[in-house]
Amino acid sequence: MTRRVGRANAHTAKQAGMPRIGPLAALHIWLQRHAQVSLESLGRIFSKPVSSLLTISVLGIALALPAGLYLFLVNAQSISEGLDGEARISLFIKENIEETKAHSLAETLNQRNDIAQATLITREQALAEFQQYSGYAEALEALGDNPLPHVIVIRPDASAMQPDAIETLLRSLRADPQVELAQLDLQWVQRLHGMILIARRGALVISALLGLAVLLTVGNTIRLEVQNRREEIIIAKLVGATDGFIRRPFLYSGLWYGLLGSVVSLLLLWLAIGLLAGPVSDLSRLYQSEFTLLRLSLHDTAILLATGAFLGWTGAWVAVAQQLRGMEPR
């Protein structure tokens, strides 16, 4: 007498007088059942608004932090990418070189194809500019002689923007005997790049930790719910419920918690963006930049909702699997 599940199942249907139904009707019943269970789970969440709201707020905050961090990094990255094109090399010409020579040097450099533009700023121009902006006019006058050198400002070609190419360009510029000093004004861009890289690592770690927090929060909520409904679970098992049947309402609870948590996180993010948008646009106007704060796209929003739902579902799954093991009818 060996019977497998499938046959036991078929046997049940026959013996217990279960109606034979077509696949379409079965699908209809299945969908109906899932809709009902998911609504019941949602109703259960709303039936205890205070504790549910607390749980959902915790989830919202835990999800808003990594999402906010992500937004911040996307924004920082867009700034630093904007700055990539701003790499400049300042070529300080030796003091004994005359202006005409400096001019022809700038001309020659302009011919090179790894240089987009080379502009000479003569010592007189530099002094004038310096006096205009720095407020050191009197000090410079007291100095008498113009202490500034001629400077050629070089904008490297886009093709020479890679660190290696720039290094090569710098070396060849320094080799020129007329050049005192070639200075790359890129360091702070590189530093910014580096910082963003570190921040991204950090954000990844923080996101993972907060994701775990969401998992544990939902898991704990569901664990308590399973314990509260222990008697119900055992009775359902006694009348033939499978583990899948018993798990279902709890998985939906977890899904709803995660989803509602991510809705709260979206609200928090919109609030934060709204508060930051004004000051940021003021600041960027100050720097004559066209930078505007990037917002969560539709795609990002969908990902945030899906992540919340997935984490909630997973947390519930883990909690139920762990709790059901010890719940056999006695």
Next chain:
Amino acid sequence: MIHFQQVCKRFENGHEALSDLSFRLESGEMAFLTGHSGAGKSTLLRLIALIERCSRGMVSVAGHNLNRVSRRQIPYVRRQVGFIFQDHRLLADRTVFDNVALPLVIAGLGHREIGRRVRAALDKVGLLDKERRCPVMLSGGEQQRVGIARAVVNRPPVVVADEPTGNLDPELSREIMDLFERFNQVGVTLLIASHDLELISRRGHRVLCLDRGRLVRDTPPQTRDRQ
């Protein structure tokens, strides 16, 4: 339909609740299980519903060798055994309707079919007018009838009852026994544990008598004398 073959049940504490128990209940048969308190009646019924597993021997129910039923298969076998508990085991926060509907929801029936069958079962136990009540608003006898309706609603071939009349007065007990006889008449195999010897003997069904875990008497059905 129910077959016990040299069944022993020894609990983890070493207590042997059933020893070398053999009997067979044919399809459509109705029998009482009797014996003193602690004789092993509940344990025997719990083996049938796979709440416990036997330590030795073989139990088979509705064609399934229960020794070979895996954990995952248990629910499907349980659906073929309607279990009636002495303490009813109803969901306190659900209506009578929802309680009775549970086995059908689990089996995956559609709304309309569930409504139809639940009302048919409630009609049989005379509780059709109480479907919207919660169990706490019902008397002990009514709660027991809800339990019975739940046990038979998906028409299982086997129904077992553990002291179904334990807490009821004689009048209600008789009503419930009448109900069981009506199920038996439509072909359900029934095994009812009870220590109410008077109630049992009047009915003239087969009686299995346990004493300290052993089957000491197996009285065949008597021709009924109904005056």
